[in-house]
Amino acid sequence: xxxxxxxxxxxxxxxxxxxxxxxxxxxxxxxxxxxxxxxxxxxxxxxxxxxxxxxxxxxxxxxxxxxxxxxxxxxxxxxxxxxxxxxxxxxxxxxxxxxxxxxxxxxxxxxxxxxxxxxxxxxxxxxxxxxxxxxxxxxxxxxxxxxxxxxxxxxxxxxxxxxxxxxxx
Numbered sequence: 001x002x003x004x005x006x007x008x009x010x011x012x013x014x015x016x017x018x019x020x021x022x023x024x025x026x027x028x029x030x031x032x033x034x035x036x037x038x039x040x041x042x043x044x045x046x047x048x049x050x051x052x053x054x055x056x057x058x059x060x061x062x063x064x065x066x067x068x069x070x071x072x073x074x075x076x077x078x079x080x081x082x083x084x085x086x087x088x089x090x091x092x093x094x095x096x097x098x099x100x101x102x103x104x105x106x107x108x109x110x111x112x113x114x115x116x117x118x119x120x121x122x123x124x125x126x127x128x129x130x131x132x133x134x135x136x137x138x139x140x141x142x143x144x145x146x147x148x149x150x151x152x153x154x155x156x157x158x159x160x161x162x163x164x165x166x167x168x169x
Contacts, residue, residue: 004142005116005167006151008158009126009135016136019157026153027145034139036109036130117165135159141167 010016020033109130113123116139129135142150147164154162 002166002168004147005165006140006142006147006154006162007113007116007118007137007165008154008162009129009137010157011135011159013136015157016138019138019154022153022157023140023150026149028140028142028150032141032143034137034141036137036139038130038133038136116163116167118163122163 010019016035020035023033024030110120110123110127113126114120118126126135126137130137138154140150140154151162151164
């Protein structure tokens with residue numbers, strides 16, 4: 001089954017946390033938010049901003065180096081160090097996709113963004129911004145409700161662009 005996936009880049013932790021709270025009020029559940037940031041410090045800071053807490057080490061999975069139990073607006077998150085990039089998935093359905101990629105082909109954020117529907121050049125630009133720590137990626141999986149309201153909320157807090165695509169479960 002497919003549903004809308006809205007992706008956007010945010011300049012800082014405060015903007016990311018603000019939109020996560022707003023999306024929660026629009027009915028986007030914690031398991032339908034994906035956050036990709038540059039490092040574990042950013043992940044922990046996001047968790048604190050949204051009244052959550054970062055999780056503990058996973059000893060049996062080196063590719064998926066941390067499990068985050070983020071309560072609040074982003075919940076039951078997986079944090080994955082992507083070899084060669086330093087990017088970290090802090091939460092959500094994109095975490096499952098990247099965890100599979102990280103376990104099999106050393107993690108490729110760009111490939112996951114392309115799979116989500118971004119053109120290759122845009123995916124490469126977004127990946128570079130995330131890796132440099134210049135942006136935080138937030139994805140909202142809209143399984144019910146008004147995706148246009150979700151898009152408007154994201155646009156208000158984002159760096160200027162919201163990409164709408166279809167995501168296959």
